[in-house]
Amino acid sequence: MTLHRLHTRLRIERPLADVFAFFEQPANLDRITPPWMGMRILSADREMREGLEIDYAITPFPLVPARWRSRITLYDPPNAFVDVQLRGPYARWEHRHTFHADGDATIVEDDVTYAVPFGRLGDLVEPWLVRPRLRAIFDYRTAAIGRLLPGPTVDREDAMTVAVAGGTGFVGGAIARELLRRGERVVVLTHRPERARAALPDAVEIRRADVNGDPAALDAALAGVDALVIALAFPNAPMEDPARGWTYEHVDGDGTTALAGAARRAGVRRIVYISGAGADEHAERQWFRAKARAEQAVRGTGITHTIIRPTWIYGPGDVSLNRFLAFARTLPFVPLTGSGRQLLAPVFIDDVARLAADALTDDAAADRTFEIGGPQTLTMRQIVATALRVAGRRRPILPAPPAALRLAARVLQHLPGRVLTPDGVDFVNQPAVVDVGPLLAAMPRRLTPLEEGLATYLAPGGSEARPTIS
Numbered sequence: 001m002t003l004h005r006l007h008t009r010l011r012i013e014r015p016l017a018d019v020f021a022f023f024e025q026p027a028n029l030d031r032i033t034p035p036w037m038g039m040r041i042l043s044a045d046r047e048m049r050e051g052l053e054i055d056y057a058i059t060p061f062p063l064v065p066a067r068w069r070s071r072i073t074l075y076d077p078p079n080a081f082v083d084v085q086l087r088g089p090y091a092r093w094e095h096r097h098t099f100h101a102d103g104d105a106t107i108v109e110d111d112v113t114y115a116v117p118f119g120r121l122g123d124l125v126e127p128w129l130v131r132p133r134l135r136a137i138f139d140y141r142t143a144a145i146g147r148l149l150p151g152p153t154v155d156r157e158d159a160m161t162v163a164v165a166g167g168t169g170f171v172g173g174a175i176a177r178e179l180l181r182r183g184e185r186v187v188v189l190t191h192r193p194e195r196a197r198a199a200l201p202d203a204v205e206i207r208r209a210d211v212n213g214d215p216a217a218l219d220a221a222l223a224g225v226d227a228l229v230i231a232l233a234f235p236n237a238p239m240e241d242p243a244r245g246w247t248y249e250h251v252d253g254d255g256t257t258a259l260a261g262a263a264r265r266a267g268v269r270r271i272v273y274i275s276g277a278g279a280d281e282h283a284e285r286q287w288f289r290a291k292a293r294a295e296q297a298v299r300g301t302g303i304t305h306t307i308i309r310p311t312w313i314y315g316p317g318d319v320s321l322n323r324f325l326a327f328a329r330t331l332p333f334v335p336l337t338g339s340g341r342q343l344l345a346p347v348f349i350d351d352v353a354r355l356a357a358d359a360l361t362d363d364a365a366a367d368r369t370f371e372i373g374g375p376q377t378l379t380m381r382q383i384v385a386t387a388l389r390v391a392g393r394r395r396p397i398l399p400a401p402p403a404a405l406r407l408a409a410r411v412l413q414h415l416p417g418r419v420l421t422p423d424g425v426d427f428v429n430q431p432a433v434v435d436v437g438p439l440l441a442a443m444p445r446r447l448t449p450l451e452e453g454l455a456t457y458l459a460p461g462g463s464e465a466r467p468t469i470s
Contacts, residue, residue, distance in 0.1 A: 315349030
């Protein structure tokens with residue numbers, strides 16, 4: 001039996017006691033485990049101690065459900081604990097968690113020793129099946145911890161109450177965390193609050209609100225709110241699913257219009273709307289028309305507002321650039337959904353979040369519409385190549401004819417989950433270049449270069465969080 005090892009080191013800008021208290025709660029394991037693992041805690045007894053045994057249901061590999069039983073063999077708060085697999089998909093699994101203070105921050109280290117089943121056959125598939133899966137799990141875990149345990153916040157007596165619609169999504173979640181860091185009171189509006197808590201810091205208030213539901217309930221959700229950020233998105237975007245109401249017209253158009261009306265009735269004093277580059281009521285594509293209709297609804301409220309039109313937003317947790325990186329983990333090449341020659345100015349998620357937060361207080365942003373993109377204009381192929389280089393992965397990039405992809409999408413759109421749709425192909429292959437001059441003139445700022453932004457979460461050792469496996 002061959003033993004393999006995985007090690008990660010993560011610095012968290014929180015005191016040791018806070019960090020250990022988070023990690024020692026078994027319920028928080030679900031919050032830092034990728035959704036595609038399908039993990040559920042089955043045990044009622046979750047009081048952390050030496051000898052505690054916990055049962056889980058998991059899906060370690062697609063379509064392979066399994067049960068996992070672990071035992072805590074060491075519990076030394078706030079310094080360490082160890083769990084070992086008693087029953088599960090591995091031939092052996094021992095996970096040592098250690099914690100130590102580094103000034104006001106905490107260093108968290110994970111050391112895992114594991115062996116795969118099926119003897120030599122298991123060892124043959126481990127490098128290309130098991131190891132990439134573990135890397136993906138720990139990469140997700142690192143990003144999730146960053147969301148759930150943000151750094152120190154500012155203590156402000158003049159804090160606003162800011163509601164973020166779409167605060168469980170990639171963009172809205174980043175804005176919510178930036179506002180929280182600045183000391184604002186943050187409220188996230190969601191129609192599924194029971195799921196929202198898993199992805200948000202505990203300091204964020206969650207209120208039930210369905211933007212396409214009862215207007216009175218939406219009004220109640222905005223009670224006492226000073227400012228509103230609208231960053232709506234539907235699951236699996238940009239692959240629309242009309243049967244479920246997951247379309248740009250319904251979510252962006254109808255949803256933002258409903259929110260704008262509720263904000264006016266609730267006495268909200270400021271609105272920031274996250275639109276999109278290319279928004280135009282006369283555009284050929286429905287996503288541009290829906291964004292333009294939403295912009296009109298925001299302007300029509302008479303409330304002081306800022307409309308932000310970003311290009312392609314990237315960062316930990318995005319569902320665009322990270323899809324290409326996922327291919328690199330499991331395939332010997334990275335496919336492009338087209339020629340890869342379209343021009344883009346990708347913008348780092350932190351830049352968008354900071355601009356949204358600034359726009360709530362800066363007079364220079366009042367009643368303005370700004371485009372925002374990164375400081376570089378590159379082809380899609382160059383962007384993917386840069387991401388692969390920063391992540392330390394060598395893979396050839398293979399373009400695919402758009403016509404062939406659309407043909408395939410006509411079939412794939414009928415499969416569960418709508419993996420690909422013809423409109424989705426067109427969305428991904430469209431160029432996105434903007435003029436940031438007006439933004440920089442009104443609200444001077446530094447925009448993050450692509451490689452620098454990618455390095456914050458992809459570079460091996462760049463964030464002290466990348467797993468090493470031997």
